[in-house]
Amino acid sequence: MNMKALLRKYFKGKCSEAEQQVVEDYLASGDTPELDALFLETWQEIDRDVKRMPVRTWYSIAAAVMILIISSTGWWLSNNGNKDKMQVAAVTWDTLSNQNNAIQRYHMPDGSVVLLNSYSKLVYNNGYGVNNRELWLDGEAYFEVAQQAAHAFQVHTAAVTTIALGTSFNIATGNRADHGIEISLLSGRVIAASADGFRQILTPGQMLVYHDAKAPQITAFREVNVIDWKNGNMNLDNVSMADVFARLQQRYGCRIVLEDSVLARKTITGEFSSGMSLERVMKSLKYVHNFRYIQGEGKTYIIKSH
Numbered sequence: 001m002n003m004k005a006l007l008r009k010y011f012k013g014k015c016s017e018a019e020q021q022v023v024e025d026y027l028a029s030g031d032t033p034e035l036d037a038l039f040l041e042t043w044q045e046i047d048r049d050v051k052r053m054p055v056r057t058w059y060s061i062a063a064a065v066m067i068l069i070i071s072s073t074g075w076w077l078s079n080n081g082n083k084d085k086m087q088v089a090a091v092t093w094d095t096l097s098n099q100n101n102a103i104q105r106y107h108m109p110d111g112s113v114v115l116l117n118s119y120s121k122l123v124y125n126n127g128y129g130v131n132n133r134e135l136w137l138d139g140e141a142y143f144e145v146a147q148q149a150a151h152a153f154q155v156h157t158a159a160v161t162t163i164a165l166g167t168s169f170n171i172a173t174g175n176r177a178d179h180g181i182e183i184s185l186l187s188g189r190v191i192a193a194s195a196d197g198f199r200q201i202l203t204p205g206q207m208l209v210y211h212d213a214k215a216p217q218i219t220a221f222r223e224v225n226v227i228d229w230k231n232g233n234m235n236l237d238n239v240s241m242a243d244v245f246a247r248l249q250q251r252y253g254c255r256i257v258l259e260d261s262v263l264a265r266k267t268i269t270g271e272f273s274s275g276m277s278l279e280r281v282m283k284s285l286k287y288v289h290n291f292r293y294i295q296g297e298g299k300t301y302i303i304k305s306h
Helices: 003-011 017-029 033-051 223-231 241-252 261-265 278-289
Strands: 065-070 093-098 104-107 113-116 120-125 133-138 140-144 153-156 160-165 168-172 181-185 189-193 199-202 206-210 217-220 234-240 255-258 267-272 291-295 300-305
Touching: 003 017, 003 033, 093 104, 093 113, 113 120, 120 140, 140 153, 140 223, 160 168, 160 181, 181 223, 223 234, 234 241, 241 255, 241 261, 241 267, 241 278, 261 300, 267 278, 278 291
Parallel strands: 065 160, 133 153, 255 300
Antiparallel strands: 065 189, 093 120, 104 113, 113 140, 120 133, 140 168, 153 160, 168 181, 181 206, 189 199, 206 217, 234 267, 291 300
């Protein structure tokens, strides 16, 4: 049996113990061209299914970039055309909304765990865990996905859909001033693809940054910088001030208007703990980079040069 056929058998959970050991040794080797080829084939199958999906009411995903995240510990994607997703029925929607600075943990009906960052929300319908595992995210969340052979775990954002089975990853939609969406893979494999022909396989420790108007970027990341928000901290490692203010907007549910283009390009490295108020953070940043700010109506801050 060739390796690709053995991989398909492994992902369906049908390998013998001896075959399972062969596959796991292969995956651990790091030289996996057959796996990469299988990822591309799987993406093409899912792409055809996605094009048949109805338009979503919260986020349109007709032109979404698809991110297929596959755990090396075992996964299986159905090739049955996702018929359950095509049926029209009475649908009700639930929203998980975090409107404060405390991190919220949710245990989903399928056994998956979601950590929802400040001022973020997830929407899902009453079919979740029964005929789908689809979520719509606005903000930032960390996902620990329970394995389930029948339905892939899907997280939709404005421009990117992440599909996973039995893995862990982080998605942030509000961390960048240019509105780029960050998908950070902690385990498993990733294939990223877009309608314009972009294809890229990612490995753990890599982040995909997707922009509507820019070429996708693939960068390395330090885990503490990406997911230490789960502990209430914000770690900055040579981050532009424009992106810092974007993160503060997400963290504190405020609006920050940056009117100083020179300041926007400056960078900062440091850590802000969970107990720090927005006012204290702003004063610390002001001390480092010597800017002034005024508070407008509500929770609006206007940043100006000196």
